[in-house]
Amino acid sequence: EDQVTQSPEALRLQEGESSSLNCSYTVSGLRGLFWYRQDPGKGPEFLFTLYSAGEEKEKERLKATLTKKESFLHITAPKPEDSATYLCAVQSGGSYIPTFGRGTSLIVHP
Amino acid sequence: DSGVTQTPKHLITATGQRVTLRCSPRSGDLSVYWYQQSLDQGLQFLIQYYNGEERAKGNILERFSAQQFPDLHSELNLSSLELGDSALYFCASSGGTGGELFFGEGSRLTVL
Numbered sequence: 001e002d003q004v005t006q007s008p009e010a011l012r013l014q015e016g017e018s019s020s021l022n023c024s025y026t027v028s029g030l031r032g033l034f035w036y037r038q039d040p041g042k043g044p045e046f047l048f049t050l051y052s053a054g055e056e057k058e059k060e061r062l063k064a065t066l067t068k069k070e071s072f073l074h075i076t077a078p079k080p081e082d083s084a085t086y087l088c089a090v091q092s093g094g095s096y097i098p099t100f101g102r103g104t105s106l107i108v109h110p
Numbered sequence: 111d112s113g114v115t116q117t118p119k120h121l122i123t124a125t126g127q128r129v130t131l132r133c134s135p136r137s138g139d140l141s142v143y144w145y146q147q148s149l150d151q152g153l154q155f156l157i158q159y160y161n162g163e164e165r166a167k168g169n170i171l172e173r174f175s176a177q178q179f180p181d182l183h184s185e186l187n188l189s190s191l192e193l194g195d196s197a198l199y200f201c202a203s204s205g206g207t208g209g210e211l212f213f214g215e216g217s218r219l220t221v222l
Binding site: 031032034041042043044045046049087089090091095096097098099100101102103 | 112114143145152153155158165166168200202208209210211212213214215216218
């Protein structure tokens with residue numbers, strides 16, 4: 001059974017204070033690892049797909065990286081508008097259905 | 111805007127009742143997924159349809175059922191509702207079997 005664990009559960013940062021969110025996973029043959037952003041009362045919004053260890057993707061202040069056991073979402077010089085819950089999901093070779101972690105709730109204070 | 115439309119946005123009903131949630135996927139997407147999100151469980155996969163056929167089932171209760179129609183819209187039927195069914199129900203669509211899902215804004219169900 002695919003498992004995804006995200007840490008920390010919640011993170012408070014000051015504007016401009018860079019940090020990283022962690023996503024540890026256990027799957028049988030990784031097909032893809034996905035990061036989503038979810039704003040309160042909204043549906044998750046797709047951010048990145050990573051397919052293999054060593055791969056990196058960037059979008060504005062966000063950078064996602066992947067190893068064989070975990071992924072990191074690095075947030076550089078965050079702004080208050082980056083406040084959201086960030087979800088990680090994995091898709092394994094045994095199932096095409098993405099399994100989601102519980103997310104990290106990020107609050108960036110001005 | 112993801113292109114996925116869900117109705118209704120909010121629904122309040124009583125225990126024992128039945129409700130239907132509706133989803134229209136992005137134009138061209140053949141796959142529809144239903145997820146339930148509650149505070150203590152996170153996003154839980156319920157069921158997936160591809161071009162009208164059921165493809166995968168998750169932890170969907172027997173009281174719940176779904177279908178995808180020829181025009182590709184999908185409905186999730188929840189019956190004999192219990193207090194614990196209160197949650198956000200999300201529909202997502204994708205073009206195939208990829209993990210890049212496009213979510214609607216959800217239907218918030220409150221069972222009193």
